[in-house]
Amino acid sequence: MSRGINKVILIGNLGVDPEVRALPSGDSVANLSLATSETWTDKTSGESRERTEWHRVVLFGRLADIAAQYLHSGSKVYIEGKLRTRQYQAQDGGERTVTEVVVDVTGTLQMLDSRASGATERSGASESPSRSSPTTALPASRSTPARGRGRTNAQTKRAPTSDFDDAIPF
């Protein structure tokens, strides 16, 4: 139950590969850096302008696993989640605030790229009764990205995440 509605809908492209790590519980968490951009014509100068907005997106559980496997820098995705602002300790000892788009069991992730295009996943989807029973949509292997684009560091995607808990959130 909730009081109020807190909903974010994004369509954009990843600026980097997903950063994925495992929680102590064994569940996965994935962080995405997602770009949306606007272009407009400046009223006075008549020049074309563009502004790119970068969104921090956090995926949990099954969606984090899907992100780890199928998403990479450049991937276009549809995201439905909610806003969460939290405090964290900065390296200078001070407290900082960051706002993220959290995609949990109530959210949605859909890949919009060519081939993979169109597969929406909901964390709480009934067709995935247990985490120990991966569906065809979520094969166990993480080592084969959906669209390689010549990337050779697929395996290292999860390696450097040990420093993901550091003070700087991204």
Next chain:
Amino acid sequence: MSRGINKVILIGNLGVDPEVRALPSGDSVANLSLATSETWTDKTSGESRERTEWHRVVLFGRLADIAAQYLHSGSKVYIEGKLRTRQYQAQDGGERTVTEVVVDVTGTLQMLDSRASGATERSGASESPSRSSPTTALPASRSTPARGRGRTNAQTKRAPTSDFDDAIPF
């Protein structure tokens, strides 16, 4: 035109009266602090839990004027806007980052309280051809809040906004 979708939908209550100020151009800007909350039952302890999320909402132009006039602490509103993260100078000289929900000409504000309930405004609505021609939905006077609740500081709502540009964004 834009590349991607950047959309936020909120329903929540204001935690304080809107903070409204005038831009050099004469246009108004209003800042809202909007709460949404979730309650859930902790899986392990079985206890009821609640988390309140506070959202910074920024309204421009006509919507800022409407906020100034009709909204106050406790007001329930529907908001449709977009995420914008920007940097600002903190008082300690360092740079800070804040994420806001911006409601501009493409967004929506709707008051959901009893009497005022249901009036949606879009900044770019065609029935408001010019700022100098207020509609009946936007009477010129700012001094009478829609639901007084005994508030006597209606006029002061715009007064203390001179320091709104300060380093601390809220």
Next chain:
Amino acid sequence: MSRGINKVILIGNLGVDPEVRALPSGDSVANLSLATSETWTDKTSGESRERTEWHRVVLFGRLADIAAQYLHSGSKVYIEGKLRTRQYQAQDGGERTVTEVVVDVTGTLQMLDSRASGATERSGASESPSRSSPTTALPASRSTPARGRGRTNAQTKRAPTSDFDDAIPF
């Protein structure tokens, strides 16, 4: 899983009390008739115009029970669901088509009226582990509407639904 996004978001008022019936399985189904309206100024005549749109909303399971208990003609609600168009047999023997907004386990219902205001329910909410274990948010009794407004026919709300399967869908 799904291919594509099919999402409807409505805020409006019920035009009549919910029509609720039980499925053979024992689950409830509730039908709402929900109004949204637009007003605009005619460009040529300058006259003020209004158009009211009536939406057929179908709720299942726990949300249907909540509708039965708490909603009535005039209630303001937030609805998140999906479009479904289906065929049915008209009384003249011909086939007709109707489009509804279906609010199932992936959807949301939130009451926006004064007192009850703000309670959002998701059908698949984890705090409601089983249908046989009603939560405090969903007391078993259906006889006490949240806001009586002097209504005395609370019990009859489910009575006349026997003809709900008829050819005319509303």
Next chain:
Amino acid sequence: MSRGINKVILIGNLGVDPEVRALPSGDSVANLSLATSETWTDKTSGESRERTEWHRVVLFGRLADIAAQYLHSGSKVYIEGKLRTRQYQAQDGGERTVTEVVVDVTGTLQMLDSRASGATERSGASESPSRSSPTTALPASRSTPARGRGRTNAQTKRAPTSDFDDAIPF
């Protein structure tokens, strides 16, 4: 201004080429048939099931022109519009009802396919000050579809629309 919220968000693929016609005013109207689908596993049989939903989408003005030029059967699009149910005269003389997703000045169309991917258009976008001043995003020629896929009837896409007003709406 409006009372209530009436919003539809769709991501899906066109089942046929857009049907485009000109209004007496000279403005364009485009009709899309858009598919979204869900797949799930039947709880009892364990079988995989799929249901495809077909949406009638109506675009006006500039968005209709864009649809005429750039969209075709198979195109994937993001749509933001509103529900409108209207009556029309059937060929048997009876009255029928149809529900459509109307994308007008307040709505959004974004093409999600490979190359064209990501270009969102809002009907009322300020960068298009007049219909007589087509932007680069909307070149005057209608004869060259963005992605030909060997289609040879590009020119005929607008030809057969003379019967678009017929009793059967699609």
Next chain:
DNA sequence: TTTT
């Protein structure tokens, strides 16, 4: 009628 689309898509996977």
Next chain:
DNA sequence: TTTT
């Protein structure tokens, strides 16, 4: 840092 993405995309066009």
